[in-house]
Amino acid sequence: MKNKRLNFGIILFIAIGVVPFVAAFIYALLYSFGVIGVANKGFTTEFWTSVLASGEFFTSFLYSFLIALVAVAVSVGGALWVTLKFRKRLEQKFLSFIIYLPLAVPGIVTGFFTFQLFSKGGFFARLSYQLGWITEASQFPDLVNDALAFGILLSFITMIMPFFVLLFLNVYKNERIEELSILAQSLGANAKQVTQRISLPILIKKTRVLIVLYFIFLLGAYEVPLILGRESPQMLSVLIIREIKQYDLDKISEGYVVAVMYTLIVSAAAIVLFFPRKGRMYEH
């Protein structure tokens, strides 16, 4: 009885979670080899050769990877710090509402807003002018569409750090870290030990799946790098959509080549990160 029910759940899971992905992947794969596509003429490897030869994909991947990594590291670090330092205060009525507010702001609005504030003609540039720090718009430092992706990073961090704060607060409560900490303290542990041996390990272990998930999410982010990024290198989704929507219909398949490679690499990463390993059996 019980097993049957579980299996029904699994079948649903596969129908919703797996089939569309496989179908989309096969579609992209066929498109990348020119098998389908109205402007294509049949099987060819020319799109793959040309994408691999240009090397743009690899630059773009590395660029996206670094940006996502820095953004997630800073956000998780910041959120842990906030959670551990301010947990009690964040439970106040007013603050507990305020900390949810950033969740209501989507990527495109964050990107738009960051641009309005940090561009050379933006709010902070005007402020600097009024304060006499600069005399011309072009003297304002390059903070959006810049080489170090400052604008993108700032947007990403402001988008996901609040989420992690909320998550950690919830885990803190659910896992009864409070009680555990009191217990540890009564057994003679000092505050530092409680943080390092109890709070941090539990928070990170319980949420590592979501942390990696957000890394992947940032790796494929579209709107923010579209507004705040440079024309070269571009983040992956921007590159893919640019290729798919390009003017030269004969080369649309190149976009699907990038999509396929990107999916394969991140899938491989997911396999390495999440695949069951023997030594980990007792973890849960």
Add this chain to the structure above:
Amino acid sequence: MSILQKTLFPILFILVILSCSEKAINDDQALKTAPWQEITKKANGTTVNFMMWQGSPTINDYINNYVVPSVKEKYHINLKISGGQGPEIVQLVMGEKQADILSGQVDMVWINGETFFQLRKVDGLWGPFVKQLPNAKLVNMNDPFINTDFQQAVKGMEAPWSINQFAIVYDSVKVENPPKNLPQLTEYLERYPGTFTISNDFTGMTLLKSFMAEIGGSPNSLDGPFDEEKYNSLSKKLWDYINSHKKYFWKEGRTFPKEQSKMGQLYANGELLLVYGFSEGGIEEKVLNGLYPKSTRGYAWENGTIKNSNYLGILYNAPQKAGAMQVIDFLLSPEAQLKKADVNGMNSNTVLDIESLPSDWKEKFKTVAKRQYGPEMKQLEKNAIAEPAPEYMIRLYEDFRTQVIEK
């Protein structure tokens, strides 16, 4: 894994079967020759889907508050607007072709030469239909800027909706003598560094075509079919020019704005002082709604800027072709075109041949209020050049990326 196999493969199998369904022929040939009354009759009471760019309130106002109620009242047509421009339209058509959809989601589309070229390439348009429209007789089809789109004869596959010219836009308070040719641009760049750039899109490429025509030595230097040799020699000089001046560009030429709209924002907030665009620069609306400074002016390049038309097309699998023809005919009527020319509204140049109109309409068109800020097309016309063949655009896109952006 066995569960996976049991569920996954049948589903994939069904998908494969689905994708091999028979291709039927949707025959609307009769509409191409039917008398207009019959088309009107067929159009009556239909729901027509119109896909167009919706990024401007003045355009949306014209469509939502004038065109939609008018066609409802006059022809009982329920006109539905969906948002999408060039690439989305092309993607939709390619997707529907791929899936053999006989009755498409969209009937009519608003396109420019770029999209026309792409849609012709995949046989995405239905026609010719323009000759059937009674109001098409009011259009001067002998005008080369109307009957030829990117060096390709229109041949009734799309109906002109408005005509416009590319203009250079500048702030007359901050820039005294805006450049009119490449040597002057050099002077400008040295004097106002960081205030000029090239958008990596349709608009930027159009500017590059003007530059290339100037390097070619005459307004007509790019006319005719694509010439590889000519392109190679002219584009090399163009990239040399741009790369040697890059350090004076916005952000020292290390990056370029993705779209013209971004360039507009940069001009509006004062970062750029010299920009450009179609519709004679799109100045009037942007000044009136407070985006651009009132001192904004526009002009044409000495060797000429591109002049072209934008069009309305009917998709190959449009379910309501008659309805779409009726709506397009209405959009070409003197009434709709006059309303569209309103300087406080959509403010676009009519494609109608004003001289051939009945005298009362002629009078109305001639007394239309003039723009306060932007130039009239009449003032730029002597510096107008035609769109070169589409291959120039394809190559410029590609080479601007490899020769300039990635260098």
Add this chain to the structure above:
Amino acid sequence: MLSWKPFALSVAVLLILFPFVYLVLLSLSSEWRFPDLLPSYFGLKNWATILGSEAGLLESFVSSLLISLSVAIVSTTSGFLISRAVFYHPKKNTLTLLAYFPYILAPVVFAACLSFFFLKMGLFGNITGVIVAQFIIAFPYALLFFSSFWNKKIKSYEDLVATLGGNRWQTFIKVLFPLAKGLILICFFQTFLISWFEYGLTSIIGIGKVQTLTIKVFLFIKEANYYYGALSCCLLIFPPVVLLYLNKRYVFKKLV
């Protein structure tokens, strides 16, 4: 000793509120250029223009609400229930891995690759299609969201209920839901937002015919006129803020 914490928190609160205030001000401004610190025009002009030119904003709002609520309810419920089956399954690690894959593809790319199948199934250009497509995106999120919930402790509660003679229904209503309430609400809210803000996927599957509020106002954000852009941002973010407020007020009351 004076604590620095209240000060730091006040700054944080101001930083959080700043974007909301700034966007409202920008939407009310006009003729605001470098180097002016304040706009030359301040008033309702932009709002009047947009509300006048965009017919059917209310309709769009209702259809957005309908779509987002459907997606949030269906994906949170199914995510919660199915995640139980997945995370109690002996092969849960393999299954979890499979759930990550759809999450990897950016929604826009996913939609571009899926549109063919949606076309084939007649789920193109209508609300149902958009709901299904957004559900496909939101479901793995919801499923994975609950992954950390199904641990040994929960399992032992379930076993305890079973030992005490409780049936399945009672297990869910009396034990699992109360325990997961906080997570369920966050998940509901997140999936609601995924749907509410989804642009690329909605525009491909709905081909601009399903005019959600996001589709309607999104177009202005990317256009040159950033005053309209700010206005669009306001229209986008204030409904979720209201929802959040109601949510906090009536549902989170006893939590957090």
